[in-house]
Amino acid sequence: MIRKSMALFAAATAAALASSAHAESGWHLLNMTQGVTAISREIYHLHMLIFWVCVWIGIVVFGIMIWSMFKFRKSQGAVPDTTMVHNTKVEVVWTAIPVIILIAMAVPAAKTLVVLEDTRNTELTIKVTGFQWGWQYEYLDSGVRFFSRLDRTSDAARQLGSGADPNTIEHYLLNVDNPLIVPSGTKVRLLLTGADVIHSWWVPAFGMKKDAIPGYVNEMWFNVDEDKTGLYRGQCVELCGRDHGFMPIVVDVRSKEDFEKWLKATAEQQKQAAAASPTTTASAG
Amino acid sequence: MPALTPAEQMERKKRIRRSVIVLALVAAAFYIGFIVLAVTRGIHG
Amino acid sequence: MAHDSHAAHGHAAHDDHDHKPHGWRRWVFATNHKDIGTMYLVFAGAMFFIGGIMAMIIRAELFKPGLQFVDPMFFNTMTTMHALFMIFGAVMPAWTGLANWQIPLQVGAPDMALPRLNNFSFWILPFAFTILFCTLFVPGGGPAGGWTMYPPLMLQGGDSFPMVIFAIHLMGASSILGAINVIVTIMNMRAPGMSLLRMPLFVWSWLITAYLLIAVMPVLAGAVTMLLTDHFFGTTFFTAAGGGDPVMYQHIFWFFGHPEVYILILPAFGIVSEIIPAFARKPIFGYEAMVYAIASIAFLSFIVWAHHMFTVGMPLAGQLFFMLSTMLIAIPTGVKVFNWTATMWKGSMTFEPPMLFALAFLFLFTIGGFSGLMLAIVPADYQYHDTYFVVAHFHYVLVPGAVFAILGGVYYWLPKWTSKMYDQTLARWHFWLSAIFVNILFFPQHFLGLAGMPRRIPDYATQFTDWNMVSSIGAFGFGLSQILFPIIVWKCIKSGAPAPSRAWEGAHGLEWELPTPLPYHTWETPPDAAVIARGAEH
DSSP states (O other): OHHHHHHHHHHHHHHHHHHHTTSOOOTTOOSOOOOSBHHHHHHHHHHHHHHHHHHHHHHHHHHHHHHHHHHTBGGGTOOOOTTOOOOHHHHHHHHHHHHHHHHHHHHHHHHHHHHHTOOTTOSEEEEEEEETTEEEEEETTTOOEEEEOBOHHHHHHTSTTOOOOGGGSTTTTSOBSSOEEEETTSOEEEEEEESSSOEEEEEGGGTEEEEEOTTOOEEEEEOBOTTOOEEEEEEEOSOOSTTGGGOEEEEEEEOHHHHHHHHHHHHHHHHHHHHHSTTSOOOOO | OOOOOHHHHHHHHHHHHHHHHHHHHHHHHHHHHHHHHHHHHHOOO | OHHHHHHHHHHHHHHSTTOOOOTHHHHHTOOOHHHHHHHHHHHHHHHHHHHHHHHHHHHHHTTSSSOOSOOHHHHHHHHHHHHHIIIIIIIHHHHHHHHHHHHHHHHTOSSOSOHHHHHHHHHHHHHHHHHHHHGGGSTTOSOOSTTTTOTTGGGGOOTHHHHHHHHHHHHHHHHHHHHHHHHHHHHHOOOTTOOGGGSOHHHHHHHHHHHHHHHHHHHHHHHHHHHHHHHHSOOOSSOGGGTOOHHHHHHHHHHHHHHHHHHHHHHHHHHHHHHHHHHHTSOOTTHHHHHHHHHHHHHHGGGOGGGGOGGGTOOHHHHHHHHHHHHHHHHHHHHHHHHHHHHHTTOOBOOOHHHHHHHHHHHHHHHHHHHHHHHHSHHHHHHHTTBHHHHHHHHHHIIIIIIHHHHHHHHHHHHHHHSEEOOHHHHHHHHHHHHHHHHHHHHHHHHHHHTTOBSSOSSOOGGGHHHHHHHHHHHHHHHHHTTHHHHHHHHHHHHOEEOOSSOSTTOOSGGGGSOSSOOSSOOSSOOOHHHHHHHTOO
C-alpha cells in the first residue's frame, strides 16, 4: 500500500511540476518582502525578529522533546523517575523567561505601531471606496476621480470553463483598467470607505492594509521611496461576495513631476467631459 | 465498597437539582438577556 | 424532569444489571452515557467527512489558477460550510462525545447527572445539521459570507440565511445543554474522596470549557438574532445607512469567537495531559500548574477578541491593549508545553498510536502557537491579516491540534470502550500518513500568505501556483488517509483481539480500574478510597 501511495504521490507531483514549468516559478516565494516604504521595511524587520525568536525557542523546546524521546525510551531501558512531579524553581524560571521575551518584542512592536498610526503631515489625500467589485479613487484636492476594475483579459480568462490558460496572461488577476496613480517620496493618505459591504485595501509592498467599511472612514498612509517608482499590485482582502477574488489593486507610483503633470491633465480632461455631458459625472480616468 | 446510602442518594439528587436550576437560570438569563439587550439597545432613535 | 429521569434510570439500572434496550430504541431513547457518547462520536465522524469533502472541493479548485470546477459563489459557500461543519459539527460534538464517555468513568459516577437532557442535546444536532446541509439546495445557494457571517455581506444572503441562523441557534442550545450537564455531573457526581484537585486533567479541561460554553454561546445567539432582525424586521443594528454599525457585529462575534477557539482546544490539552503521562510511565509534571494554566487561558480568552480585527481601524490604545493581552496567552500556554516536556523527561517512553498523536500534537500545536504569537504583533498583523498565513495558523492549531488530540483520545480509550484492541499497525499507518500530509497541506500556506495571497479567494495570480499545488496534494493525501480511521474502528469492534482491563501498561485513572469487558452500567457502587488513590496517581 505504501508503495502505491508513494507512486501516486510522485506522479501527481511530476504532473504538477510539468504543468507549471512554462510559467514563472513561484517556489522562491517563501517570505514577506521588504516592500518599498520605510514602514514596510520596519514591519519586515519586526516580522523577522519575531520569526527568529520563535525559531530559537523552537530549537530549544523541540530539541529537549526530541532528546527525551531518544534518551528516555523504554526500549533503551529507561526507568521512570516517578517522584519528579513538581519543581517550583524550574516552574518560576520557565514562566519568567517568556515574560521577558514578550516584553522585548512588545516594545519595538509598539514603537512601529505609533508611527503607523501617525497620519499627520500628509501631502496628498485620496478617498478610496470599495464596491462590489472594484475600487473608486477620488483625489480630494483636485476632484479627479475614476473607477478601477479587473482588466478585461483577466476577466475573460477567469470565467468558469473559459478554456484560457492563466499562465499565458500577463499579471493574471492582478491587473486593472485604471490604476491608482500616486507620487513617490510623498506621504499619501488614503481615506477608506465601503459602498455596499466591507472590503479591505492591501498592497503588500506598502506594508499596510485597512478595511473599507460602509458608514466608516478609515485612514491609512504610505510613503513610497523617492526612487521606487513603478507598478505595485495587491488585492481586496476582506471577503466581499461572489467576485471577492477578482478586485485587484494596482498602484502606479510616478515621480512627483510626472504625477503633477498627469493630475493636471486628467483634472482638465474630466472637467471638459463633465461640461460636455452635465448629467453624468466623470467616471473614466 | 462503600455504596451510597439512600439518604446520601437523596442528598445528591437534591444537590443536582439545585445546581441544574442555578445553571439553567444563568444560561437562560444569558441567552435571553443578551438577545433582549442587543435588540432593545440596538434600535436607534 | 431531572429528578424523574434520574430516578427512572437508577431504578432500571438496579433491577437488571446489564440489561440494555435493543434495536433502534437503544439509540433514539438513549440515556446511557456510553451510548450517547458513541452517538456523539459517530455523528462527529460523519460531519468530519462531510466537511472534509468540502475541503477537498476547495483544494481541487485551488490546485491551479483559473476556475476549473466551481462558480465563485459556490466556492464561498464551501469555505463557509466547511468551517461550520468542522467547528460545530465535528470538533465540538467529538469533545462532547469524549466527555460523555469519559467523565462518568473518570470521576466514578454511574452516569451523567441528567441522562434525558443528554439525549435531547444530542438529538438536536442531526436536525440542526440537516437544516444547514439543506441550504445547499435552496434558491440562492448556501451561506457564502464566511463562517464569521459579517454584515452587510451576510445580509445579502438568499433563502439560506434564516435557515443558517436557525441551525446556529439549535447548535448553540445543544452546546449549552451539554455544558450544563457536564458541570452538574462534575460538581455533584464525583465519587466520595474524588476531590476537585484529584480529578484527571481531561475532566478539569472540560469543566472549564463548559463554563466558557455557557458564557459565550448566548453571545453568538444574540449576534445572529440581530442579523435576523436586520434582514427581516427592518432593524438597522449593523446597517450603516440606518445608523447601525457593521464593526459592532465583529466585536460581538469575536467576543464569542475567541473563547470559542479555546472551547475547541482546551479539551485537547486535557487529553494530551492524559496520554503523555500514560506512555511516559510517569505522573504529569506540575498538575496544579496545568489546572491554573487552563483556567488563566480561559480567563484571558475573554479579553483578546479584537486581535481578530486589527484592520478595522481601532484607536491606538485599543490596538496596544489587545496586542499585549494576546501576547500574555503565550505564558500559560508555554507553561503547558514545558510541563508536557518535563513529563517526558526522565520517563520511560513507548510510542503506541495514542502517544504518536499526542507527540505530533505537541510539536505541531506549538508551531501553530508560534504563528499565533507572530500574528499578535500588530504591525506585522497588518501584513498577515486575512492572508493564507492566518489560514495556516488556525489550521495548525485545529487539525494537528484539536483533531489529532481527538484521534489520540479515541485510540487511547477505544480498547476500554470496546474491550478489544485495534490493529496497531494500521493505526500507525494512519498516524504517519496524517502527520506527513498535514504538513504538506498546511506548511506551504505560510509561504503563500507571506507572499501575499489573500484567503477566501477561488482563483489566484499565477505566481502562487506552485505552493498551492503542493498544498492541494497534501490535502488529498490527508483526506484519503482519514478513511483508514473508520476502517480501524470498525475492525476493532468486529474482530479486535480482547484487550486487558488496563489496556496500556502506564495508564492510570479510574476508567482503567473497571473490569473487561466493560459493563453497560459502571460505578453504580462508587469506587473506594484505595481504588481512587490508585487511579489518581496523575
